[in-house]
Amino acid sequence: MNFINIWNEYSDLLIENTGITLYMVIISTLLAYLIGIPIGICLVITSENGLRPNKFIYRLLDIFVNIIRSIPFLILLVLIMPITKLIVGQTWGPNATIVPLVFAAAPFIARMVESSLVEVDHGVIEAAQSMGATNWTIVWKVMVSEARSSLIIGATIALATILGYSAMAGAVGGQGLGDVAIQYGYYRFQNDLTIVIVIMLVLMVQVMQAFGMWISKKLDKRITK
Amino acid sequence: MSQPLIRVEKVSKIFKTKDNTVEALKDISLDIEKGDIFGIIGMSGAGKSTLVRCLNFLERPTKGDVFIDGKSLGKMTDRQLRAQRQDVAMIFQHFNLLMQSTVLDNVCFPMRINKVPGHNARKRAMELLKEVGLEDKAKAYPAQLSGGQQQRVAIARALANNPQILLCDEATSALDPKTTGEVLDLLKKINEKHGITIVIITHAMSVVQEICNKVAIIDRGVVAEVGNVLDVFNNPQSDAAMRLVLSSGSGEVPEMKGDHLVRIVFTENSSYEPVVANMVLKFQSPVNIMFANTRDIGGTAQGQMVLQLPDDEALRTQMIQYLKDRKLEVQELSSMKEFEEVNF
Ligand SMILES: Nc1ncnc2c1ncn2[C@@H]1O[C@H](COP(=O)(O)OP(=O)(O)OP(=O)(O)O)[C@@H](O)[C@H]1O
Ligand SMILES: [Mg+2]
Numbered sequence: 001m002n003f004i005n006i007w008n009e010y011s012d013l014l015i016e017n018t019g020i021t022l023y024m025v026i027i028s029t030l031l032a033y034l035i036g037i038p039i040g041i042c043l044v045i046t047s048e049n050g051l052r053p054n055k056f057i058y059r060l061l062d063i064f065v066n067i068i069r070s071i072p073f074l075i076l077l078v079l080i081m082p083i084t085k086l087i088v089g090q091t092w093g094p095n096a097t098i099v100p101l102v103f104a105a106a107p108f109i110a111r112m113v114e115s116s117l118v119e120v121d122h123g124v125i126e127a128a129q130s131m132g133a134t135n136w137t138i139v140w141k142v143m144v145s146e147a148r149s150s151l152i153i154g155a156t157i158a159l160a161t162i163l164g165y166s167a168m169a170g171a172v173g174g175q176g177l178g179d180v181a182i183q184y185g186y187y188r189f190q191n192d193l194t195i196v197i198v199i200m201l202v203l204m205v206q207v208m209q210a211f212g213m214w215i216s217k218k219l220d221k222r223i224t225k
Numbered sequence: 226m227s228q229p230l231i232r233v234e235k236v237s238k239i240f241k242t243k244d245n246t247v248e249a250l251k252d253i254s255l256d257i258e259k260g261d262i263f264g265i266i267g268m269s270g271a272g273k274s275t276l277v278r279c280l281n282f283l284e285r286p287t288k289g290d291v292f293i294d295g296k297s298l299g300k301m302t303d304r305q306l307r308a309q310r311q312d313v314a315m316i317f318q319h320f321n322l323l324m325q326s327t328v329l330d331n332v333c334f335p336m337r338i339n340k341v342p343g344h345n346a347r348k349r350a351m352e353l354l355k356e357v358g359l360e361d362k363a364k365a366y367p368a369q370l371s372g373g374q375q376q377r378v379a380i381a382r383a384l385a386n387n388p389q390i391l392l393c394d395e396a397t398s399a400l401d402p403k404t405t406g407e408v409l410d411l412l413k414k415i416n417e418k419h420g421i422t423i424v425i426i427t428h429a430m431s432v433v434q435e436i437c438n439k440v441a442i443i444d445r446g447v448v449a450e451v452g453n454v455l456d457v458f459n460n461p462q463s464d465a466a467m468r469l470v471l472s473s474g475s476g477e478v479p480e481m482k483g484d485h486l487v488r489i490v491f492t493e494n495s496s497y498e499p500v501v502a503n504m505v506l507k508f509q510s511p512v513n514i515m516f517a518n519t520r521d522i523g524g525t526a527q528g529q530m531v532l533q534l535p536d537d538e539a540l541r542t543q544m545i546q547y548l549k550d551r552k553l554e555v556q557e558l559s560s561m562k563e564f565e566e567v568n569f
Contacts, residue, residue: 127315127317130314132307132310137338
């Protein structure tokens with residue numbers, strides 16, 4: 001195979017677009033967490049056994065999250081183009097891709113935050129209540145702190161998922177590695193280039209995964225070594 | 226005493242679930258005086274946890290109110306209640322420590338809630354860890370400690386904000402007998418040294434005998450009996466109390482079948498004389514020893530024995546009189562058959 005030749009020929013393009021991909025993935029993950037964390041926390045707090053049960057709010061968020069999660073990403077991307085245009089001013093390019101990525105990832109992240117937080121031992125929460133802690137303190141100093149390694153694993157999964165979405169966004173002019181694969185690999189029949197990009201994406205997911213697991217383990221003090 | 230430290234006034238608690246309602250507490254009233262080590266004992270499901278959780282309003286009573294130092298918890302706002310809870314600390318069966326925080330941070334946690342500055346909190350936390358014998362574990366995480374050590378951390382944490390009251394819900398139930406003894410000794414020391422009133426929930430009579438001065442027996446949501454531990458042990462008035470007293474050795478009610486059963490209690494004056502042997506010799510009639518145990522409680526031997534007396538009614542009456550003359554408490558267990566059916 002002539003992967004080496006491919007690399008030599010396209011290295012500038014690949015490196016530049018790896019940078020764009022990472023930019024889109026990292027920024028949209030951060031923004032999605034900014035939205036997903038409060039929603040996840042609200043889901044936990046308002047659930048039946050939560051700190052402040054509220055059927056109405058829980059249902060509302062629950063349905064909202066489910067609806068967005070059940071829309072396939074490519075369709076969501078097209079559906080919200082008007083919103084994207086409103087926010088970014090255009091519907092193509094890395095910044096425009098970030099909008100649908102955030103839209104798609106936030107509900108997914110909300111669910112993961114929810115499932116990490118509900119796992120926190122109820123006894124510890126009760127102990128904090130018995131000390132006179134406010135719900136705010138319980139959420140941030142007890143639940144988030146106790147669930148931190150599970151939250152990190154969630155973040156790793158979120159990153160890998162968003163990376164996948166971002167490659168898909170390439171199909172509709174999002175730029176990044178997915179875009180290169182389509183423009184050069186698919187339309188110009190450069191299959192070797194496509195394979196190189198796939199390998200790069202797989203490696204990125206592997207690195208993220210390994211790093212996430214490593215941090216998660218390191219932060220988890222429940223296991224004695 | 227003018228006013229008790231804790232007054233439980235006609236507290237009822239009803240849990241409504243989808244398919245049924247449970248009346249966990251039925252019109253419970255109790256007074257707990259300052260300095261008491263007050264035991265609350267009962268079978269599983271009796272309502273002990275619910276009752277103790279009403280003492281800091283983690284559970285809000287459906288009816289009735291709880292007064293601490295004369296202040297009504299029911300009339301407090303959420304903010305006042307949170308402030309009040311710093312005065313009523315709690316420890317739990319499963320310790321409930323923050324597993325992702327160090328021992329030191331765990332002990333500092335209630336002080337952080339109370340907005341004590343960090344360095345003051347750490348200084349006090351180290352003193353408390355020293356008091357519970359764990360100052361060398363300050364940097365360790367709970368998972369690296371034994372159960373007994375984790376409970377000591379929980380006790381240090383409970384003391385952090387200088388509470389007046391310490392509630393213990395089955396605090397020794399997850400520990401082995403030796404560790405249980407150590408934790409109970411520590412609680413006793415805390416009661417004496419800091420004058421902290423302690424409420425101990427347990428299903429083990431031995432725990433009550435070990436450190437409590439008062440005891441309330443909870444049976445299916447009501448207070449079956451309340452009084453000094455020695456009085457209740459020597460002369461239980463209720464079936465529930467009798468069951469618990471008989472279970473004080475092994476934790477189980479011994480199986481006893483047959484008629485004419487009596488329970489006798491030895492006190493310090495009587496335990497040296499071989500009463501039962503002498504009685505058998507005197508009346509020339511055998512008795513069946515169904516069950517016996519002895520405990521040394523604070524230097525006082527407390528023993529109990531269940532005897533099956535002969536069928537002859539006149540002889541039986543004489544024997545009971547003989548035992549009573551020797552200053553033994555004697556109770557006829559006419560309702561023992563009922564006990565056999567109860568499992569705990
Ligand atoms: N949150 C709840 N919802 C519904 N029922 C409850 C709830 N908490 C307690 N109960 C019921 O109330 C009764 C008393 O429970 P409680 O936990 O106080 O018993 P307990 O004496 O502490 O028992 P154990 O020794 O097993 O801990 C039980 O029948 C229990 O099922
Ligand atoms: Mg209980």
